[in-house]
Amino acid sequence: MTNPKSEIQNPKSVAILGAGAWGTALANLAAANGHEVRVWSRHGSQTLEAVVKDVHIILSAISMTGVRDVASQVHSFPLSPETIFVTATKGLDPQTTCTPSQIWQTIFPNHAVVVLSGPNLSKEIQMQLPAATVVASNIPTAAELVQLVFSSHRFRVYTNSDPLGVELGGTLKNVIAIAAGVCDGLQLGTNAKAALVTRGLTEIIRVGNNWGAKTGTFYGLSGLGDLLATCNSPLSRNYQVGYQLAGGKTLTEILTNLQGTAEGVNTCRVLIQRAKQQNIAVPITEQVYHLLQGQITPRQALDELMLRDIKPEYNY
Ligand SMILES: NC(=O)C1=CN([C@@H]2O[C@H](COP(=O)(O)OP(=O)(O)OC[C@H]3O[C@@H](n4cnc5c(N)ncnc54)[C@H](OP(=O)(O)O)[C@@H]3O)[C@@H](O)[C@H]2O)C=CC1
Ligand SMILES: O=C(CO)COP(=O)(O)O
Numbered sequence: 138m139t140n141p142k143s144e145i146q147n148p149k150s151v152a153i154l155g156a157g158a159w160g161t162a163l164a165n166l167a168a169a170n171g172h173e174v175r176v177w178s179r180h181g182s183q184t185l186e187a188v189v190k191d192v193h194i195i196l197s198a199i200s201m202t203g204v205r206d207v208a209s210q211v212h213s214f215p216l217s218p219e220t221i222f223v224t225a226t227k228g229l230d231p232q233t234t235c236t237p238s239q240i241w242q243t244i245f246p247n248h249a250v251v252v253l254s255g256p257n258l259s260k261e262i263q264m265q266l267p268a269a270t271v272v273a274s275n276i277p278t279a280a281e282l283v284q285l286v287f288s289s290h291r292f293r294v295y296t297n298s299d300p301l302g303v304e305l306g307g308t309l310k311n312v313i314a315i316a317a318g319v320c321d322g323l324q325l326g327t328n329a330k331a332a333l334v335t336r337g338l339t340e341i342i343r344v345g346n347n348w349g350a351k352t353g354t355f356y357g358l359s360g361l362g363d364l365l366a367t368c369n370s371p372l373s374r375n376y377q378v379g380y381q382l383a384g385g386k387t388l389t390e391i392l393t394n395l396q397g398t399a400e401g402v403n404t405c406r407v408l409i410q411r412a413k414q415q416n417i418a419v420p421i422t423e424q425v426y427h428l429l430q431g432q433i434t435p436r437q438a439l440d441e442l443m444l445r446d447i448k449p450e451y452n453y
Contacts, residue, residue: 148172149193149286154207156181158259158397159225160198165263166287179203186214194221194286196253197237200398201228204237208244218247221279223272225253227307228400229407234414236304249279252300253287254307254359256366258373265291271359273297273304295358302354305345310364311401312408312422313337314375317368319428319435321376322383333421334368339451340419344408347417375401382428383435402429420445 149172153164156178168174177188189195189211199207204226222245226237235243242250255270262268272287272294274280280296288294297303313334320330341364342355354360367373371380378399381391392399409426412419424438433441 149282150175150191151194151196151286152177152188152192153196153198154185154188154211155198155200155203157198157200158263159257160196162257162259162262163196163198163225163253163287166289166292170286170289172286185210189214189216189220191217192220194223194283196223196225197241198225201226201230201237201400201403204228205230205240208241212244216248221249221251221282223251223253223283224304226400227254227304227311227404229308229404229411231403231407234407234411236301236308238300238304249274249276250300251276251279251283252304253283254303254363256358256362258366258370260372262292267291267293269293269295269358269362271295271297271303271357273300273302273359275300297354297357297359299351299354301348302345302350303357303359305348305350306341306355306357306360307363308400308404309341309344309408310337310360310367311375311399312405312425313341313364314367314373315379315382315399315401315405315425315429316421318373318376318379318381319383319425319438320379322380323435323439325439330368334364337368337421338364340421344412344417344419347415374399378402379425388429388431401425405429 151167151172151174153160153176156176164174164176175188177185222241224237224241238250238252251272251274253272257268257270272280272283284294284296320333342352374395374397378391405425408422424441427433428438
């Protein structure tokens with residue numbers, strides 16, 4: 138059963154770039170609503186040019202490492218000026234610290250770009266469990282069109298007019314999810330976890346505000362919502378990285394055996410770079426960074442956080 142409002146009077150053609158866990162789940166959602174869906178993978182039989190030809194929507198669910206290259210390739214093909222880009226990647230560009238939507242928008246300045254982000258563990262969505270997400274754009278009609286394409290009785294899609302905030306919420310929480318995995322792996326208890334996630338949200342808001350995003354966005358699905366999902370679920374790859382580090386495995390061992398992408402590892406490095414440039418306090422991210430670099434143990438990271446100077450709670 139589709140959402141009655143999204144029932145197909147006007148089916149759209151949708152190119153999904155990336156046949157990983159998230160690209161596949163999103164392709165299934167659009168196809169279940171009766172849209173024409175074409176999926177591109179670099180290992181697939183169809184060319185990128187054929188997949189994007191004449192489509193209404195191009196949705197990228199490519200890992201951060203591939204975004205710039207794939208966006209540049211798409212740029213070399215003829216597209217309708219009406220084509221809407223949707224980005225579902227949760228990462229930061231190591232060279233420029235740009236978000237994926239900033240990359241797409243720079244390469245396609247005359248096209249609408251929509252960010253899709255929320256508490257969306259793809260395994261649960263593939264099992265058709267209920268979930269909600271946010272589609273955000275500076276062009277409201279573009280976000281509304283994407284909302285219709287993906288909405289169903291199992292997948293509730295909200296629009297939002299702060300694409301940067303929605304994108305940063307989904308991206309920055311991955312670093313906190315690694316820390317949450319460490320917290321659970323060390324069996325630090327529920328109080329510790331609540332403190333970590335709440336102070337993690339403060340850190341995300343501090344970084345987001347400096348970047349130009351709105352505070353309120355981070356209390357929504359793509360900030361607090363996604364923190365709750367990924368900091369509490371073993372389905373999250375980022376959480377798994379932290380949990381297994383706490384169990385004594387090395388990062389290399391963990392990443393070799395992990396199914397899929399844990400963007401928080403790269404995001405943490407880029408975030409440290411940006412926080413230094415902009416002079417933003419990111420104490421949790423700093424400890425995750427030292428831990429990922431193998432410079433401290435999980436217990437030492439905990440001590441560093443607990444022994445910081447005492448201060449007022451609100452210091453965005
Ligand atoms: N899984 C989830 O629950 C969710 C994931 N996300 C985000 O979506 C993004 C993708 O995650 P997910 O699908 O889980 O990851 P996967 O590792 O399952 O898939 C990654 C996809 O990116 C492709 N890719 C990677 N590098 C390149 C490249 N250089 N050129 C072309 N394609 C490339 C991979 O292609 P190939 O298979 O050929 O390697 C694959 O299709 C991440 O940013 C993640 O944070 C967001 C919400 C939910
Ligand atoms: O972003 C996600 C859920 O919203 C997926 O989390 P992981 O990338 O940690 O698996």
